[in-house]
Structure formats: structure tokens, C-alpha cells
Amino acid sequence: MVKIIFTGPEGKSYEVDAEEGMTLMEAALKNMVPGIEADCGGACACATCHVYVAPEWQAKMPSLANRSEMEEDMLDFAFDVRENSRLSCQVKITADMDGMTVFIPEQQG
């Protein structure tokens, strides 16, 4: 089990136990974390699963900043996109993400 912490725009945190290999989006949905809508079910076609990776984790795991061209295109449909923005359906959970925090934006697309 890998512990992931989702923090909402009001600062409320949801600690979830995720399995390796699932995506951040699936972990959020499975645990009913509010604010991740995932309208397209993970097809990278809706941008309603937008999250911000905690900066210290981004620094620790530079690969977290690797967005594919498709994800980059889809982020055009998200709001307030930052350097640490990711579509959570495109991030596969690995063992070394244990304890990672991701922030949920104020509004999904």
C-alpha cells in the first residue's frame, strides 16, 4: 500500500491507501475524494482530474514533471495550470510515492 494525501482547496486533507500501478485519479475516486471529477474515466480527454503535485515531491522526483504531449494539450482545458500541474489519470502510483501530497484545484474544468 502506498499512502497518498489529497489536499482540497480549503485545506482539508484526505489520506488514502492506494495500490501500486493504479493512477492518482483512480485512488482518489475509489476513496471518494471530492474535487476529482474524471468525466472521461481516465482517457486523458476531459481535464477534470487536474491536481498540483506538492513542490517538495516535484523536487524529489523530477519524473513527476514529465507530461506527455497529449496531457499537455489536455491541460489547455484546465484552469490555473502551473508548473506542478498534472492530470491525475496520467500519473501511475509507484512505491516511492509513499506519503506524497497532491493539491486539488479550486475548480475542475
Add this chain to the structure above:
Amino acid sequence: MPAPIETEALIIGAGPAGLFAVFQLGMAGARCHVADVLEHAGGQCVELYPGKPIFDIPAHPRITGQELVARLVEQAAPFEPVYHFGESADALERLDDGRFAVRMASGKVFHARVVVIAAGGGAIQPKKPPLRGIEAFEGVSVFYAVKDKEAFRGRDVMIAGGGDSALDWAIELAPIARGLTLIHRREEFRAAPETVRRMRALVAAGKMDFRLGQMRELIGESGALRAVKAAHGGETFEIPADRLLLFFGLTNKLGPIAKWGMEMEGGRIVVNTENFETSLPGVFAIGDVCVYPGKLKLILSGFHEAALMAQKAIGHVQPERHHAFVHSTSSDILAEKLKG
């Protein structure tokens, strides 16, 4: 308050499932009214991928979304459906006589013996950015589509987005606007390369501006926009604009229908697969909006669901009549209609 519209069946959604339901109900002997929040028939096929070829429609090795819908409309036409576009279904209530009253957001009311929900993924709407107070500007100086180009003549226009709609309209409006600024979060665009080239040429020729950035705030009073505050890489700036066009794609939300009291699962409506009735007798759900074990979100599935739905629904519409299953090749009703 106008009088309610009386109909045997009300179909909510004019996507492929709703259109084929008109045909199936028609062949069974029922007249339909069809309401859709969009301004035209076709649902996702027309709104999201009109030109894309579809390869898995039986007997059509290849057909575009637009063509498929045109044929469905033609196939349904003999049954004289009445379409109500720009109408979004809002509330459902059972009347004392067993019929349903369905109220649209506009206030229009339908009285129907059966209600068929063919709402797909829900009402397809433009995405709205989280800018404080944006509602007051909408329809006055902030728009999600261009209905009339002339409304932008001589204006300071700002367009936000990086896809084909944003760039096509920038190119189209630049010559008639007083000034035009395109704002996008990055240097790359999803739009077709030729469109991007034309846009850059206009920028190079001083016919329009391009700014890198994301919007932060709308500035203006009582709906009248004066400027847009935006930011990029830690720097904040203001761009004067009295018209703003936003192109952040579409989203669909099932909205109020989800609260009509039917059993739901994962945001979709649970149905009985024998007849596609929901947990409310007389209310049916077909197409992408319904859910059952093994459900596939395919156009094909919606057609099958419409056929089974009609067999049961006709019993609610005309309980006094005996209804037997007939093939289209031997349907008297259809033969009569096609004679016209």
C-alpha cells in the same frame, strides 16, 4: 404561463439513442416530442466529432457522426416528431392521472404518458473558468460561442484558448475588431498547424496581439467588461477588452435529472434490461445515460435499447390497445407513414 404541451412520449436528448427512439416508438404507434439543450440534433456525434468517421455502425463500413445523424433524423421524420431545441429538462413530477409533468429550465412544461431519458453524458456545455463574478458578464460581454460576428465589430476583443475554435475566431474577427488579443497559457497550440501559421502571420503583421498567460480577474461593472487581469510567470498585467470569448472545451453534466428519484449508479440511471424502464415506472433510460451489467457506451447499444424500450413503453402510452411485436417490413403503421 403557457399551457403545457401534451404528448404521448417525451424524449429527453436528441442524440443517436433519442433519435432512434422516435422511430421505434413511432413504429409502435406513439407520437413523440423531443427536447434537447443544444440547438440541433445529434448529441455527441455532432457536437464532439461531426467529421470523424465511425466504423462500427452495422451495415455502414464508414460513416461520419454528421452523416449518421442526418440519416437518423430522416428515418424518424415520417413519424413527425416535434423537436424543441435549446430546452434543458429540469424537473419531473407525476400527475394525479398517472402522467408525468416535465418542466424545462425555460419554464416550458410537457405532459407525457412516458418519459424516455436519452441524455447521454448529460447536457453538453462550455467549460467556465473560475473567475469571480463571471456570471454577471455572461451574455453581456463574455461569450462561449459566436452567434453573430457583427456583435464584435469595432470592439476590443479578447479570445482565450489554444484550440481550433479560439484561433479560427481570432483570425475571423481580427479584421473587424478594434483590437484583438489572443491569450493562451503556452507557446504551443493544439489547433491545426495551418491555422496556427495564419494566426502568427496576423500577429507579425500587427493585425492582432498574442499574449502568454492565464486569466485571473474580470474588471468591469454590471456586466460591462473593461479589462482582463492576467498573469504569466509571476508577472501580472491588464489587457483592455470589452468583449471576451472563452474556448476551454466542453463538459457534460447530467445535472437535475440525477435528482428525479430514480435508482442511480456511478452517476448513471439503473435500468431493467428487459425493457429499459428505470425504477420509476413509465420513465425509461436508453443510451449512454443508462447503466446495467455489461453496458457499453456505443451507439449500437443505444439502438438496441430503444427497440426494447418501445415494446414496453407503448403499453403505458396506449394501455387499452393490444400491442404485438411486428417487423418493419410488415408494419402497417410504417407503410402508412411512408406513403406520406
